[in-house]
Amino acid sequence: MSALRSLPPPTSDEARRQAALDAYAVVDSVPEQPYDDIVRLAVTLCDVPAAAISLIDHDRQWFKAQIGLDVRETARSEAICDRAIRQPDRMLVVEDLHEHPELPQPAMRVDGDALRFYAGVPLLSPDGQPLGVVCVLDNKPRTLTEAQREGLEVLARQTQHLLELRRYAMEQRRLLTEREAFAQRLEDARADLQRRHDLLEHRATHDALTGLLNRSALAQLRDNAEAMRSLQQAPYTLMLLDVDHFKDVNDRHGHLLGDRALRAVADAVNASIREGDIAVRYGGEEFLILLPDTRLAQAVQVAERIRQRIAVAPLPFTLTVSMGLAAGEPTRDWSEQVFDRADQALYRAKATGRNRVVVDDTPLHG
Numbered sequence: 001m002s003a004l005r006s007l008p009p010p011t012s013d014e015a016r017r018q019a020a021l022d023a024y025a026v027v028d029s030v031p032e033q034p035y036d037d038i039v040r041l042a043v044t045l046c047d048v049p050a051a052a053i054s055l056i057d058h059d060r061q062w063f064k065a066q067i068g069l070d071v072r073e074t075a076r077s078e079a080i081c082d083r084a085i086r087q088p089d090r091m092l093v094v095e096d097l098h099e100h101p102e103l104p105q106p107a108m109r110v111d112g113d114a115l116r117f118y119a120g121v122p123l124l125s126p127d128g129q130p131l132g133v134v135c136v137l138d139n140k141p142r143t144l145t146e147a148q149r150e151g152l153e154v155l156a157r158q159t160q161h162l163l164e165l166r167r168y169a170m171e172q173r174r175l176l177t178e179r180e181a182f183a184q185r186l187e188d189a190r191a192d193l194q195r196r197h198d199l200l201e202h203r204a205t206h207d208a209l210t211g212l213l214n215r216s217a218l219a220q221l222r223d224n225a226e227a228m229r230s231l232q233q234a235p236y237t238l239m240l241l242d243v244d245h246f247k248d249v250n251d252r253h254g255h256l257l258g259d260r261a262l263r264a265v266a267d268a269v270n271a272s273i274r275e276g277d278i279a280v281r282y283g284g285e286e287f288l289i290l291l292p293d294t295r296l297a298q299a300v301q302v303a304e305r306i307r308q309r310i311a312v313a314p315l316p317f318t319l320t321v322s323m324g325l326a327a328g329e330p331t332r333d334w335s336e337q338v339f340d341r342a343d344q345a346l347y348r349a350k351a352t353g354r355n356r357v358v359v360d361d362t363p364l365h366g
């Protein structure tokens with residue numbers, strides 16, 4: 001039985017049909033067991049030597065699964081399946097192809113012989129676009145029983161389900177990838193924000209010229225529980241360092257070299273102190289260095305190292321500094337009294353000739 005004379009022309013909106021097929025990304029995919037099982041069932045059900053799931057892709061038909069055929073694809077022009085999708089709501093049955101010279105006579109062989117019998121049920125997308133066909137084929141004329149027709153229609157519906165599952169899984173993967181990309185963008189933005197925050201915080205607490213802590217960071221020291229604990233548990237030393245005749249350095253060598261000299265002081269300080277010590281650019285050419293858990297005698301050695309490093313700093317002139325040191329008691333606040341004593345020591349270092357380290361009341365070097 002066939003209804004060939006009433007077949008409509010090729011589907012008018014081929015672009016939409018092709019787009020519907022493309023959405024499954026199934027053409028040229030690897031063989032898959034569930035589709036192979038369907039053609040195996042079709043062969044058994046209809047008692048034929050060949051069956052296929054054919055998808056009409058541009059100018060070819062491509063078999064997602066097939067049994068009994070000698071090719072994996074053919075030109076669309078010789079595909080009876082292409083005729084079948086022109087009446088998407090019905091099964092196309094050609095009982096004997098020899099009686100229909102108006103139909104393509106495919107070159108492919110069915111179990112070694114020319115194709116004679118064809119029955120195909122169109123596969124539709126949910127919005128009714130014909131994608132291809134589940135078909136059974138034989139190399140001799142024949143017909144299908146009602147039960148076989150119904151069974152073939154069931155297999156076509158199962159194939160459609162498989163295709164929908166495939167599209168659903170792809171969509172899920174796409175959404176997952178999108179979500180991961182979004183989460184990554186969020187994480188990047190968070191990290192960027194953190195970097196900016198860190199940078200701002202660094203700028204707010206560090207001196208731009210020397211990279212040492214600035215005075216406002218020193219003011220925040222009282223809020224730093226760890227730093228305060230170390231000052232409250234062991235003797236510490238406070239040092240004040242002031243560059244000698246720095247006004248002359250600027251006047252004679254210019255501000256740029258003056259800046260370089262301040263960086264050289266910072267380098268010398270950094271190279272002489274240990275982790276946990278606190279170095280602050282306290283004013284223009286004044287530096288404050290806090291050495292937790294350090295007795296005065298040790299601190300004097302550190303101060304001497306700083307002074308000597310500065311004396312040999314790679315500058316086009318000799319730079320000297322004066323330093324005043326005072327001991328801090330763990331039970332006492334480090335601020336006013338200790339600072340005042342260190343300041344007085346510094347004053348004495350200046351007054352007694354500069355380029356020296358003075359401890360509280362006693363000049364140790366000069």
Ligand SMILES: Nc1nc2c(ncn2[C@@H]2O[C@H](COP(=O)(O)OP(=O)(O)OP(=O)(O)O)[C@@H](O)[C@H]2O)c(=O)[nH]1
Nearest residue numbers: 242243244245246247248250255256258259284285
């Ligand atoms: N190049 C440069 N100079 C600075 C900076 N901050 C402060 N100064 C200069 O440091 C000089 C400090 O001079 P004074 O306070 O008179 O002290 P001094 O010349 O070092 O003399 P003594 O401390 O008595 O040895 C001033 O000329 C300031 O302009 C800075 O960031 N860069």
